[in-house]
Amino acid sequence: MDITIHTSVLPHEDPEASLAFYRDRLGFEVRQDVGQGTMRWITVGPPGQPETSILLAPPFADPGITEDERRTVSEMMAKGTYGWILLATKDLDGTFEKIQSGDVEVVQEPTDQPYGVRDCAFRDPAGNMVRIQEVR
Template identity: 75%
Template sequence: MNLTIHASFLPHDDPEASLAFYRDVLGFEVRNDVGQGKMRWITVGPPDQPGTSIVLDPPAANPGITDDERRTIAEMMAKGTFAMLLLATPDLDATFERLQAGDADVVQEPTDQPYGVRDCAVRDPAGNLIRIQEVR
């Protein structure tokens, strides 16, 4: 089997704040932006990886969930426990400086982890945890 990761979904509750974070702070390109108001599906990704994308989607738009489930998702997003993304960079310190300059919500500064990686963690505007590992 020959599989690749094409897209992964992360929830958002503020499309403009999400755009500012993923486009302006992380430097991802916007590949698609459909819908209107808070009901927008925004596809972003690294400019040098056209086949890999993140789709920022409004969880309230899912017709298959109940109001109680929507409330639970909103609560988990607010706590930063609903979704997570792991990114990689060859220069963690420079990436972290850019995150700080973009007023990212820092969870953990660059740290040498006991399991052998050096990484940091921030939250995106929707509360999603973004960990970034240094990969050389």
């Protein structure tokens, strides 16, 4: 069996803020940007890796979502517990410096974890947790 990860989905409510973070701070390419207003589906990914993408999608696009579900998702997004992603870099300190130089919420500075990895964490504009792990 030959299975790869093609696209992972993260919610967003502010397309321009999401673009500023993923394109301008992380350096990802914008591969698709469809829709309008806050109902935009934006696909981004690392340069040189066209087979792997993140779809930034509006969390309330499903017309069947109830008001209780909408409230729960909004609360989870505000706490950073709804969506998250783990990225990797060879230069954690350099990556951290570049990202934190902008208007982003730093959750954790580069840290050696007791389970053997070194990582840092931010929240994107939608509240999603973005952890970045150093790979050697």
